[in-house]
Amino acid sequence: MERKRTICDICCPSFHCGIDAYVRDGQIEKIEGTAEHPQNHGLLCAKGLAARQYVYRKDRIRTPLLRVGERGSGEFRPISWEEAYKRIAERLLAIREESGPEAVVFFSGYTKWYRPWLHRLANQFGTPNYMTESGSCMFSTFLQWLTATGNVMSSPDVDRAGIFLGWAYNPYYSRNLAAAGVEEAKKRGMKVIIVDSRITPASLRLADLHLRPRPGTDGALALGLACELIKNGWYDREYVSKYVYGFAEYAAYVKEFTPERVELLTGVSAEQVRTAAKLIGHNLPLAINESAAPIAHHRNGFQNYRAIMALSAITGSFDRTGGQIPVQFSYNYQAAGFATREKEFVGKVKTRPGYPPVGGEKYPLWHAMIDEAQFTDLARQIREKKPYPLRAVVGFGLNHRIAPGSDRLAEALKTVDFLVDVDLFLTDTAKLCDIVLPTCTSFERSELKAWGGGYLTVTQPVIEPLYQSKPDIQIICDLARGMGLADRLLTAGPEACIRYLISDLPVSYEELQASELPVKVPGARGREPGRMLAQGFPTASGKFELYSLEIGKIREQYPDCGLDCLPVYREPICAAEQEKYPFTLCSGPRIPGAIHSRLHSVPWARSLRPDATADLNPADAETLDLQQGDEVEVYTDFGCISLKANLTYMADPGTVYIYHGYPEADVNTLLDPKNVDPYSGFPAFRSSRAGVRKKVG
Numbered sequence: 001m002e003r004k005r006t007i008c009d010i011c012c013p014s015f016h017c018g019i020d021a022y023v024r025d026g027q028i029e030k031i032e033g034t035a036e037h038p039q040n041h042g043l044l045c046a047k048g049l050a051a052r053q054y055v056y057r058k059d060r061i062r063t064p065l066l067r068v069g070e071r072g073s074g075e076f077r078p079i080s081w082e083e084a085y086k087r088i089a090e091r092l093l094a095i096r097e098e099s100g101p102e103a104v105v106f107f108s109g110y111t112k113w114y115r116p117w118l119h120r121l122a123n124q125f126g127t128p129n130y131m132t133e134s135g136s137c138m139f140s141t142f143l144q145w146l147t148a149t150g151n152v153m154s155s156p157d158v159d160r161a162g163i164f165l166g167w168a169y170n171p172y173y174s175r176n177l178a179a180a181g182v183e184e185a186k187k188r189g190m191k192v193i194i195v196d197s198r199i200t201p202a203s204l205r206l207a208d209l210h211l212r213p214r215p216g217t218d219g220a221l222a223l224g225l226a227c228e229l230i231k232n233g234w235y236d237r238e239y240v241s242k243y244v245y246g247f248a249e250y251a252a253y254v255k256e257f258t259p260e261r262v263e264l265l266t267g268v269s270a271e272q273v274r275t276a277a278k279l280i281g282h283n284l285p286l287a288i289n290e291s292a293a294p295i296a297h298h299r300n301g302f303q304n305y306r307a308i309m310a311l312s313a314i315t316g317s318f319d320r321t322g323g324q325i326p327v328q329f330s331y332n333y334q335a336a337g338f339a340t341r342e343k344e345f346v347g348k349v350k351t352r353p354g355y356p357p358v359g360g361e362k363y364p365l366w367h368a369m370i371d372e373a374q375f376t377d378l379a380r381q382i383r384e385k386k387p388y389p390l391r392a393v394v395g396f397g398l399n400h401r402i403a404p405g406s407d408r409l410a411e412a413l414k415t416v417d418f419l420v421d422v423d424l425f426l427t428d429t430a431k432l433c434d435i436v437l438p439t440c441t442s443f444e445r446s447e448l449k450a451w452g453g454g455y456l457t458v459t460q461p462v463i464e465p466l467y468q469s470k471p472d473i474q475i476i477c478d479l480a481r482g483m484g485l486a487d488r489l490l491t492a493g494p495e496a497c498i499r500y501l502i503s504d505l506p507v508s509y510e511e512l513q514a515s516e517l518p519v520k521v522p523g524a525r526g527r528e529p530g531r532m533l534a535q536g537f538p539t540a541s542g543k544f545e546l547y548s549l550e551i552g553k554i555r556e557q558y559p560d561c562g563l564d565c566l567p568v569y570r571e572p573i574c575a576a577e578q579e580k581y582p583f584t585l586c587s588g589p590r591i592p593g594a595i596h597s598r599l600h601s602v603p604w605a606r607s608l609r610p611d612a613t614a615d616l617n618p619a620d621a622e623t624l625d626l627q628q629g630d631e632v633e634v635y636t637d638f639g640c641i642s643l644k645a646n647l648t649y650m651a652d653p654g655t656v657y658i659y660h661g662y663p664e665a666d667v668n669t670l671l672d673p674k675n676v677d678p679y680s681g682f683p684a685f686r687s688s689r690a691g692v693r694k695k696v697g
């Protein structure tokens with residue numbers, strides 16, 4: 001067996017662990033974590049350890065496929081790559097000619113490595129309708145930071161913090177490698193508050209104090225903490241007067257959030273609110289967990305996030321040692337400390353009057369700050385054809401189960417004139433398409449990848465692409481060529497693009513390619529606090545905005561938009577909804593052996609959790625007359641799914657927790673696609689209402 005090196009890309013790009021693949025006769029026989037890799041130091045999680053089975057999943061697409069049966073019948077015939085490219089090019093160019101470039105949508109699912117290529121392809125084609133899974137993940141966090149500070153992202157300086165606010169923080173299931181830093185800091189005396197509605201390994205192992213607000217009530221809790229911090233003088237007066245905009249309005253507003261009122265709104269006792277504020281006030285600086293999903297997945301999620309991060313500003317922790325350090329991204333959203341050229345590579349597209357990107361009219365703040373269309377408005381626009389019809393969708397990893405009202409999204413997709421998907425597997429969404437193209441895994445391709453700490457690599461394939469599959473970036477370059485786009489880079493192929501992306505760096509393509517391990521880029525910057533405080537914030541006020549001038553501008557333009565300049569708190573669920581169904585449905589808290597739709601049919605990963613489950617508190621189970629493993633039905637106005645009851649004290653009474661992505665129990669069929677955050681367009685995955693009953697018969 002020959003040992004070859006690659007990376008696992010099953011989960012988030014912040015990780016992507018080093019893998020030693022042992023290969024015989026072109027087959028991967030076993031894998032291990034790479035001991036010398038700066039990221040994982042030999043460790044692999046349960047998902048990564050199943051990567052060999054993932055690569056060899058039985059439903060890998062083998063050749064390009066052309067639909068022969070009815071739309072959605074899943075009947076295809078194999079075609080050659082040449083024929084597939086020719087057909088796609090002809091249809092897309094014809095639609096552009098007839099209806100304008102905006103009628104074509106380019107979509108990316110969770111995978112990120114090819115995204116700047118796909119975005120460039122969309123721009124070169126001329127459509128603003130490039131959209132990605134990030135319309136439900138991470139970009140609400142970016143939007144919050146852009147609104148508050150003018151910079152896209154920050155990260156908690158755990159190593160030097162006095163107190164860590166682990167708000168919606170359970171890395172033991174979702175980000176295994178991230179827990180070590182907090183564990184280490186705790187040993188040297190850093191205090192930890194975990195804010196999570198559930199009991200988790202993080203609350204049990206790390207918390208000095210565990211606050212359990214009801215899902216989606218986080219904003220009220222954060223404003224309540226601010227109320228106590230300000231009242232007791234535990235905030236940084238000098239910092240606030242120098243660097244913060246809108247403090248007076250904000251301080252007046254938070255006065256309403258007394259501990260007693262916060263108890264009513266969140267379920268966290270008034271006494272715990274006081275204790276938490278004191279713990280924070282006496283242990284500064286404050287570092288706060290950055291959350292991509294659970295805080296944002298509510299219809300009030302964006303404002304809740306703002307309220308939480310306002311704590312960093314008022315305690316004088318933002319851009320200070322041990323606080324929240326602003327970061328800039330290198331390739332693919334990594335804070336690696338060097339500049340790659342993806343912004344120039346992606347370029348810009350001109351939007352024509354009357355043809356805003358999907359979601360552009362509905363989510364004006366998103367539209368003003370994020371250079372992507374918002375996919376959560378896609379099904380509506382396909383159905384209503386307003387403000388203009390969408391006629392083709394070209395998806396890379398298009399999975400209709402991503403969205404609330406997933407079955408409606410599938411129905412909408414079925415009605416567009418031309419639907420293409422590029423995926424590894426013949427998924428239920430791929431089965432809806434006219435043409436399906438096979439791509440390959442990280443084991444079968446060469447890719448550019450950066451990591452925090454100043455690392456960069458160009459990986460080499462450890463096996464040939466399986467069957468007739470091709471890497472996504474090759475497919476994108478081939479499509480550009482097939483459509484005859486006048487794009488000198490994409491038509492020159494992947495290597496030319498990578499060379500362009502790294503052309504400002506003091507390392508060469510050859511050097512990166514030759515090294516089995518990531519290369520440390522000379523001169524990469526570490527995390528240095530204070531740059532933004534020294535230079536001024538790139539916001540309208542030049543300060544950290546607790547009162548947002550950008551939102552103020554939008555309010556002038558759209559007086560009925562309903563957006564607030566302060567981090568105003570609104571309830572995630574209104575009283576009428578509360579009455580209709582007895583449970584809060586919180587879907588998606590991560591489980592260790594699953595990731596979205598990817599591993600549900602991979603044997604090792606599936607064996608860790610054979611059934612789709614509904615997690616319920618034993619007290620609720622008693623009321624419902626349920627035993628462990630009983631079949632239950634969870635239902636809303638939109639649908640009903642069957643799962644196994646999993647009785648656990650992790651769940652708080654009154655909330656049912658369900659993981660997403662299962663074809664046989666798709667929780668997103670239960671959710672209302674209109675229940676979205678008006679700032680970010682993010683769906684309320686984590687707080688809606690549902691009924692639960694024992695299944696009879």
Ligand SMILES: Nc1nc2c(c(=O)[nH]1)N[C@H]1C(S)=C(S)[C@@H](COP(=O)(O)OP(=O)(O)OC[C@H]3O[C@@H](n4cnc5c(=O)[nH]c(N)nc54)[C@H](O)[C@@H]3O)O[C@H]1N2
Nearest residue numbers: 168170174195215216292293294589590591592594595596
């Ligand atoms: N194993 C595994 N790992 C993953 C993923 C996966 O699917 N599986 N997905 C990846 C992706 S795409 C993402 S976005 C990240 C998400 O990563 P995380 O944000 O770390 O993960 P979650 O488990 O969704 O949420 C963390 C905790 O927040 C709590 N929580 C839920 N709702 C609320 C709320 O309203 N308020 C508060 N305070 N807490 C709440 C949950 O109980 C949970 O314990 O994980 C990544 N890592």
Ligand SMILES: Nc1nc2c(c(=O)[nH]1)N[C@H]1C(S)=C(S)[C@@H](COP(=O)(O)OP(=O)(O)OC[C@H]3O[C@@H](n4cnc5c(=O)[nH]c(N)nc54)[C@H](O)[C@@H]3O)O[C@H]1N2
Nearest residue numbers: 109110111137293396397399402422587588596597660685
């Ligand atoms: N109810 C509920 N729904 C949620 C969430 C939740 O918490 N609750 N979380 C949301 C979040 S945070 C996220 S990130 C999304 C996940 O969003 P999805 O995009 O649904 O994620 P996946 O199912 O992992 O991947 C989508 C498709 O990409 C394919 N794929 C994998 N690798 C590649 C590749 O290299 N190239 C190509 N072309 N395709 C590939 C997979 O086979 C799959 O079909 O789900 C969102 N939906």
Ligand SMILES: [Mo]
Nearest residue numbers: 137138292293
């Ligand atoms: Mo995500």
